[in-house]
Amino acid sequence: MTHPLVPHALRVLRRTQESHDTFTLEAEAPEGFAFSAGQFNMLHVPGVGECAISISGSPRRPGRLVHTIRVVGEVTRHLSALRSGDELYVRGPFGSPWPVERAHGQDLLLVAGGIGLAPLRPALYAALARPKRVRRVALAFGARSADDLLFARELERFRAQGATVGVTVDRATEGWQGPVGVVTKLLPELVVDPPSTVAFLCGPEIMMRFAARELERLGVAAEDVWVTLERNMKCGVGTCGHCQLGPYLICRDGPVFRYPRVSRLMTIREL
Amino acid sequence: MSSIRTLSPPFVLPRARLDDLFERLRARGYRVIGPRVRDGVIVLDTVKSSADLPVGYTDEHAPGRYRLRRRNDDAVFGFVVGPDSFKRTFLVPVQRLFRARRDGDRVRFSPEPVDTSKVALVGARGCDLAAIETQDEILAEGAHADPFYVARREAAFIVAVSCSESRSSCFCTSFGTGPRPTRGFDLSLTELLDGPHRFLVEIGSAEALEIATELGLSTASEQDQGAAAGIALRTSRGMERQLDTQGLREMLLSRLEHPHWQDVGSRCLACTNCTAVCPTCFCVDIVDKSSLDGESHERTRQHDSCFSADYSAVHGHPVRNDVAARYRQWLTHKLATWIDQFGRSGCVGCGRCITWCPAAIDLTREVARLRDDVSLETDP
Ligand SMILES: Cc1cc2nc3c(=O)[nH]c(=O)nc-3n(C[C@H](O)[C@H](O)[C@H](O)COP(=O)(O)OP(=O)(O)OC[C@H]3O[C@@H](n4cnc5c(N)ncnc54)[C@H](O)[C@@H]3O)c2cc1C
Ligand code: SF4
Ligand code: SF4
Numbered sequence: 198m199t200h201p202l203v204p205h206a207l208r209v210l211r212r213t214q215e216s217h218d219t220f221t222l223e224a225e226a227p228e229g230f231a232f233s234a235g236q237f238n239m240l241h242v243p244g245v246g247e248c249a250i251s252i253s254g255s256p257r258r259p260g261r262l263v264h265t266i267r268v269v270g271e272v273t274r275h276l277s278a279l280r281s282g283d284e285l286y287v288r289g290p291f292g293s294p295w296p297v298e299r300a301h302g303q304d305l306l307l308v309a310g311g312i313g314l315a316p317l318r319p320a321l322y323a324a325l326a327r328p329k330r331v332r333r334v335a336l337a338f339g340a341r342s343a344d345d346l347l348f349a350r351e352l353e354r355f356r357a358q359g360a361t362v363g364v365t366v367d368r369a370t371e372g373w374q375g376p377v378g379v380v381t382k383l384l385p386e387l388v389v390d391p392p393s394t395v396a397f398l399c400g401p402e403i404m405m406r407f408a409a410r411e412l413e414r415l416g417v418a419a420e421d422v423w424v425t426l427e428r429n430m431k432c433g434v435g436t437c438g439h440c441q442l443g444p445y446l447i448c449r450d451g452p453v454f455r456y457p458r459v460s461r462l463m464t465i466r467e468l
Numbered sequence: 469m470s471s472i473r474t475l476s477p478p479f480v481l482p483r484a485r486l487d488d489l490f491e492r493l494r495a496r497g498y499r500v501i502g503p504r505v506r507d508g509v510i511v512l513d514t515v516k517s518s519a520d521l522p523v524g525y526t527d528e529h530a531p532g533r534y535r536l537r538r539r540n541d542d543a544v545f546g547f548v549v550g551p552d553s554f555k556r557t558f559l560v561p562v563q564r565l566f567r568a569r570r571d572g573d574r575v576r577f578s579p580e581p582v583d584t585s586k587v588a589l590v591g592a593r594g595c596d597l598a599a600i601e602t603q604d605e606i607l608a609e610g611a612h613a614d615p616f617y618v619a620r621r622e623a624a625f626i627v628a629v630s631c632s633e634s635r636s637s638c639f640c641t642s643f644g645t646g647p648r649p650t651r652g653f654d655l656s657l658t659e660l661l662d663g664p665h666r667f668l669v670e671i672g673s674a675e676a677l678e679i680a681t682e683l684g685l686s687t688a689s690e691q692d693q694g695a696a697a698g699i700a701l702r703t704s705r706g707m708e709r710q711l712d713t714q715g716l717r718e719m720l721l722s723r724l725e726h727p728h729w730q731d732v733g734s735r736c737l738a739c740t741n742c743t744a745v746c747p748t749c750f751c752v753d754i755v756d757k758s759s760l761d762g763e764s765h766e767r768t769r770q771h772d773s774c775f776s777a778d779y780s781a782v783h784g785h786p787v788r789n790d791v792a793a794r795y796r797q798w799l800t801h802k803l804a805t806w807i808d809q810f811g812r813s814g815c816v817g818c819g820r821c822i823t824w825c826p827a828a829i830d831l832t833r834e835v836a837r838l839r840d841d842v843s844l845e846t847d848p
Contacts, residue, residue, distance in 0.1 A: 244756055468787075
């Protein structure tokens with residue numbers, strides 16, 4: 198029996214600085230590694246700790262294991278020191294995927310807040326790779342400021358591939374020409390055919406709640422809205438207890454949930 | 469009452485030959501762990517012979533209170549459960565998972581070997597067996613079975629004991645987990661004090677049958693069997709505490725915002741005693757440490773508690789900052805959401821959390837309050 202809590206060593210192939218506090222690591226995936234959009238890995242720094250990070254690369258290129266990480270504390274700070282050629286210690290993949298196939302024949306809308314764009318990116322790749330399957334692809338991305346934007350150049354490429362991309366910032370800095378304000382403000386323009394829209398939301402819980410409410414107001418069915426939740430996570434395999442949210446173990450039953458399954462739980466303080 | 473899963477008709481073991489049973493277990497390579505008195509408390513530890521057991525002792529339980537007393541007989545198992553449970557044997561409090569060593573620019577991981585040493589657990593009660601089954605579900609049968617747990621579990625021989633008396637904190641009958649062990653044991657003893665001091669021996673595994681045969685035990689008479697059944701019946705009937713499990717999950721989930729959580733939260737000290745003594749609580753922390761020179765590392769897994777603030781920390785702040793939220797998490801997990809997560813109750817009715825809560829918080833009473841049972845308002 199192999200132990201689910203012992204990591205594998207992978208080789209870092211490339212490190213890209215995405216913004217002042219966020220970077221992407223590409224590593225060589227182990228032979229036979231496969232994942233679905235929305236799944237995450239546990240990234241380990243020996244002697245320091247471990248944290249849950251979503252896979253941000255394309256599921257069609259499973260040989261390249263890509264993570265986009267925002268530095269917020271000890272483990273992420275150590276991870277940000279890794280360079281090409283270093284070893285990266287990984288367990289996974291874990292968790293439930295974005296149900297991209299639900300958007301087949303429909304419109305797909307992705308709503309991202311901050312680092313929330315990283316876990317959504319694989320779904321975007323998957324949808325754009327099969328343009329005939331998903332009717333229209335739209336992305337609403339909200340960042341704190343222009344300095345916090347992620348994947349700026351790639352967003353242009355998504356546009357070129359046919360996606361409608363809206364970007365807004367909370368705070369405008371000099372030179373910012375785009376919209377200012379919360380990401381929900383972008384939604385009326387991006388939702389073209391509400392009854393045939395499937396939406397994936399990833400970002401702070403409060404943002405997802407407001408976005409879900411706005412989508413409902415626009416006529417998108419709650420059953421067609423999916424969110425991803427975050428809790429303290431130690432094991433990733435449903436045995437440490439930490440990531441509970443009411444009836445769910447987020448690592449096992451999530452992190453991607455159909456919104457109606459969690460909407461009530463998300464409104465209860467300190468659940 | 470559910471039928472008992474046994475492999476043969478029961479035998480009878482004279483009290484004087486209890487040590488022969490321990491001897492047989494040791495001869496088969498088992499270290500015997502059982503109840504013994506230490507610092508005024510019955511704990512679980514290695515026992516060499518029946519003289520190490522709390523012979524002639526009994527225990528008094530009340531919310532926040534525990535006391536050992538002498539009995540006026542020589543009963544070997546005349547007490548119920550102490551603060552320890554066999555959880556410590558299978559899900560050990562601190563388990564090293566791997567060691568890692570730096571080797572140039574690489575790190576080499578050496579997974580910790582599993583412990584396959586044989587242990588015989590003596591004195592597991594019905595509630596304890598149900599607790600083991602509950603943890604098996606999570607740690608031995610899930611998609612990611614835990615090899616440390618599984619190895620220890622497979623190396624264990626369980627000698628259960630049927631309870632002859634209950635204590636005020638016991639409520640196993642509310643969950644049907646006791647007082648008589650019905651499954652999950654190798655061998656089960658019912659102590660018979662009428663007439664010659666002896667035990668009714670029920671057989672739950674092939675190995676137990678071998679041992680009974682090696683010991684040359686005689687088959688129990690109908691009278692002995694009747695006596696054991698009578699004891700179990702008396703014990704169930706005498707159980708005072710009850711938890712109304714009817715619609716319990718739905719009741720709790722519909723009252724997640726009930727003001728009573730604040731009330732209990734103001735009494736709870738967040739000391740983590742209840743989760744430490746609970747035989748089903750399985751939450752663990754994963755801790756990575758480094759040697760001073762940074763050359764070697766190790767990862768351990770340690771018992772953790774949903775009552776500690778760090779437990780739920782995300783982005784620098786605990787999700788459950790308020791103690792009321794932590795108590796709600798614990799209680800609703802035990803009695804409601806455990807069912808969603810693992811298909812059964814997370815409480816087996818052992819009463820440990822009631823006895824060992826320094827604030828004398830009693831979950832059965834909190835549940836009754838949440839049900840708005842006015843009959844409780846008149847209680848002192
Ligand atoms: C399923 C999932 C997917 C995630 N995907 C990404 C991603 O793609 N990119 C990204 O940058 N971040 C992601 N996160 C968040 C990331 O796990 C945390 O930011 C990370 O754990 C912080 O670790 P740290 O050691 O650097 O910070 P710490 O020094 O541990 O502390 C930083 C803060 O984060 C909190 N924290 C610690 N551990 C966790 C934990 N296990 N879960 C949540 N918060 C924690 C702490 O309370 C602390 O205040 C994801 C989280 C989850 C649960
Ligand atoms: S919650 Fe209390 S009564 Fe129930 S199994 Fe745990 S310690 Fe025993
Ligand atoms: S309920 Fe009692 S035992 Fe549990 S944490 Fe609160 S004070 Fe401690």
